[in-house]
Amino acid sequence: MSGPVITCQNVTKCFGKTEVLRGVDLEVPRGAIVGLVGTNGSGKSTLIKCLLGLLKVSSGTARILGEDSWDLSASVKNTLGYVPQEIKLYPWMRVSQVIDYTGAFYEKWDSYRCNELLEQWELDGSKWIKTLSGGQLQRLALVLALGHHPSLLILDEPAASLDPVGRRSFLKSLLEMNEDGGQSVLFSTHITSDLERVASHVAFLHDGRVQFFGELEELKDHVGGNLEDIFLQMNRTPEFAGLNHVSGDQSHV
Numbered sequence: 001m002s003g004p005v006i007t008c009q010n011v012t013k014c015f016g017k018t019e020v021l022r023g024v025d026l027e028v029p030r031g032a033i034v035g036l037v038g039t040n041g042s043g044k045s046t047l048i049k050c051l052l053g054l055l056k057v058s059s060g061t062a063r064i065l066g067e068d069s070w071d072l073s074a075s076v077k078n079t080l081g082y083v084p085q086e087i088k089l090y091p092w093m094r095v096s097q098v099i100d101y102t103g104a105f106y107e108k109w110d111s112y113r114c115n116e117l118l119e120q121w122e123l124d125g126s127k128w129i130k131t132l133s134g135g136q137l138q139r140l141a142l143v144l145a146l147g148h149h150p151s152l153l154i155l156d157e158p159a160a161s162l163d164p165v166g167r168r169s170f171l172k173s174l175l176e177m178n179e180d181g182g183q184s185v186l187f188s189t190h191i192t193s194d195l196e197r198v199a200s201h202v203a204f205l206h207d208g209r210v211q212f213f214g215e216l217e218e219l220k221d222h223v224g225g226n227l228e229d230i231f232l233q234m235n236r237t238p239e240f241a242g243l244n245h246v247s248g249d250q251s252h253v
């Protein structure tokens with residue numbers, strides 16, 4: 001499939017009377033590594049769940065790999081990888097059992113790659129899930145999401161529980177994956193140094209809308225200064241420097 005891997009047109013999402021997403025427009029080109037940023041409660045997880053069809057949008061259109069998010073085919077689901085913010089795995093299984101169990105759901109499962117990642121991230125396949133620390137659980141969830149070489153990987157704060165060594169190693173894997181096969185990634189994060197290390201693009205969510213989407217380098221060149229200051233300023237004044245116009249030419253992605 002050519003064309004954007006993610007498309008949102010005027011997406012809204014309400015919980016009762018609270019409108020969390022208020023008209024999100026977004027178009028992510030193939031091969032992009034997008035950092036989704038925004039303050040706590042700005043709606044990052046909600047947007048991710050709408051994209052994956054785990055929540056139904058209230059209005060507007062969300063599409064992934066050319067299909068409506070609420071009606072994804074089995075073949076598109078087979079090419080998606082997702083790590084939620086809260087990871088729930090079977091506590092009574094061992095690490096290696098969860099990997100085998102998950103692999104059974106996919107047409108193409110790379111056990112060799114999983115074992116490589118287990119070794120790289122120092123996870124013991126014989127350990128019980130219930131004995132894993134938060135960071136180990138997050139590492140395992142990432143192994144499970146990468147095991148079928150997804151063409152689109154969606155991660156909700158993937159590095160939040162990882163120590164600096166784990167984070168570096170995980171980010172390296174993301175970059176390798178992107179270089180090898182041109183896979184696309186959307187990850188929400190509050191860690192600007194991670195963003196700087198891997199993101200090609202930034203989507204800035206504020207006040208229920210994507211106020212800025214564009215290339216990271218372009219954002220930095222246009223505004224100057226460090227990213228943390230840029231985001232602070234964007235939170236205070238979203239129309240800051242007319243940033244939503246800095247979306248530029250994405251054809252080289």
Ligand SMILES: Nc1ncnc2c1ncn2[C@@H]1O[C@H](COP(=O)(O)OP(=O)(O)OP(=O)(O)O)[C@@H](O)[C@H]1O
Pocket residue numbers: 015020038039040041042043044045046047
């Ligand atoms: N199922 C739900 N029912 C009611 N309100 C919800 C529900 N899910 C999320 N919300 C509300 O929607 C808003 C956005 O939440 P969301 O988890 O999407 O934010 P976030 O940007 O991912 O936050 P964080 O950075 O803290 O993870 C919050 O005010 C939250 O309370």
